[in-house]
Amino acid sequence: SGGGRTTSTTTMRVGGGGGGGGRYRAANGGKQMTRHDTDHEYVFREESYFHYVFGNTRYSDCYGAVSLPDGRTTLFVPTWGVEVSTICGPCPNLDDVRDELGIDGVMRVEDMASYIDDAMTEMGRRRRRRGGAMSRTTAATVGGEITDDGDGGCETMSVPPPSPPCDDVPDDRPRLYLLRGLNTDSGNYASPAYYAGIEKYDDVRDEVTLFECIAECRVTKSTAEIELMRYTNWMSSMAHVEVMRYVKPGMMEYQLESLFQHHTYTYGGCRHMSYTCICACGPNSNILHYGHAGRPNSGRALTNDDMALLDMGAEYHCYASDITCSYPVRGTFTNDQRCIYESVLAAQVCVLGRLRPGVSWVDMHRIAEGEILRGLMRCGVLRAPDDEISDYDDDDDDDDAIIGKMIESDLGAVFMPHGLGHLIGIDTHDVGGYAPGTPVRSDRPGLKKLRTARILGAGMVITVEPGCYFIDPLLDMALLHEGQRTFINVSRLNEFRGFGGIRLEDNVCITEDGCENLTQCPRAVEEVLDVMSGGVWPPTKDIMPGMKRAWSVCKGGKMRMLPLPILGM
Structure with missing residues (x-):
């Protein structure tokens, strides 16, 4: 069922203006997408906002309220005729869908x-009975657009322009909420819902x-x-550990990707x-x-002197992981x-x-730099x-002073030209940044x-x-920058x-008194080299308690926490 159904409903009650009175919302799920102008259909994945409220329906073109x-x-849920059922399987059974997702009621899209x-008529009737001002009656529709195609199905229509909040809604009329907003990572907008007759x-x-x-x-995030x-x-x-065990000179980059995907899908x-x-x-x-369109996987063969940077994460029931490991292909570090x-x-x-709650993510980025x-x-x-070498003493205080000046010159962005991390959840770059x-x-x-500059709070999950x-x-630009070049040893x-x-x-959950690292990859040099030479993982002892790793095992599809002794304690 939808992980955020109760949370978002409660928040809308508060944000919508008060107690009872029949407030209401509706939402639509993801659409089946094709490759360009062909009939090749991508594997369907539920739209994230819809999944958050209603769960992973597994069917495209659903709506909810x-x-x-x-x-x-x-x-x-949509109605499938005989032809579609022949290709895609039986039309979703309403009772089965209701039981699977924990939904109170299931109907057909054409009845929406x-x-x-x-519902809007009944809400207005209730408000009039209550005198209109007792609570703000509301309704909502999220994303997408539908209209009857004359054959019991639906077809898309153009999306109307956005509407601002309505502050002058008559007391005896419910408000209709549609979901439209800007994703600050992609620059794309979530489209408001549309169906024939919504203009009223x-x-x-x-x-x-x-x-x-x-x-x-x-x-x-909820528990x-x-x-x-x-x-x-x-x-x-x-899966990262599995790739780490098999990597060797002469392999192709795409083989590492294949090993990772095979492990996460198979197991x-x-x-x-x-x-x-x-x-x-x-x-x-x-x-x-x-690996993206700008520079696709070139099929390069690994050499003995390469460092491998592998940024890969699997998704399960629409929830993401985003993990990067780096290690020497030869199995030893220069x-x-x-x-x-x-x-x-x-x-x-250090980060x-x-x-912990109350920490500024911007401050954490500066610490990492x-x-x-x-x-x-x-x-x-x-x-x-x-001009400072003669007075420089190789101690922490002098280092801190020099590093502060480097940061002020923006030299950190030359060597780390991306943010320290981002919120993660249903989407890899999750919303709300x-x-x-x-x-x-x-x-x-x-x-x-930075994809967010938030003050951290308990329950957030963020990548580090x-x-x-x-x-x-x-x-080259830094060497032309007077304020940055002065810190650079050009020959080195x-x-x-x-x-x-x-x-x-790593993916890290902020707790009430600190954090829990959900990622369980080898990180210490000794751990990396041990795994690459065939050592066991997870280890028998944790030699890096500072990584805050929450050790766990999975047997028979069930996970349990696995406390590890701290080395030397």
């Missing part, structure tokens, strides 16, 4: 318009409130949602990936989203590889040790400026790449993914051109 006062849910009309409610439409309400609800994300993280972590039932897999080795690892790796790892551990810059000083890539009432996006290099990259265009920097990049990414 919720009575806000009592939480009663009604799902509308009359159902909404009847134009004067009571609100296309703002519902989107903001549900997006905010999705930011804080059930977190448990699902534990599973996706466990399965994806074990975890994860048909979908959360996003396009990034299997970048050697110089390709400085391409942040390698001195330079280890120096950069441990700089990134130090940034991750994990500070995560500082640790990576500190590591680059240890590697000899960065240094004190020429820059919701109304939250801190706005910075225009500073590095900080403007520091990285260090040597990207030629950014390095040039030794890292072609190195690529290293990123480590």
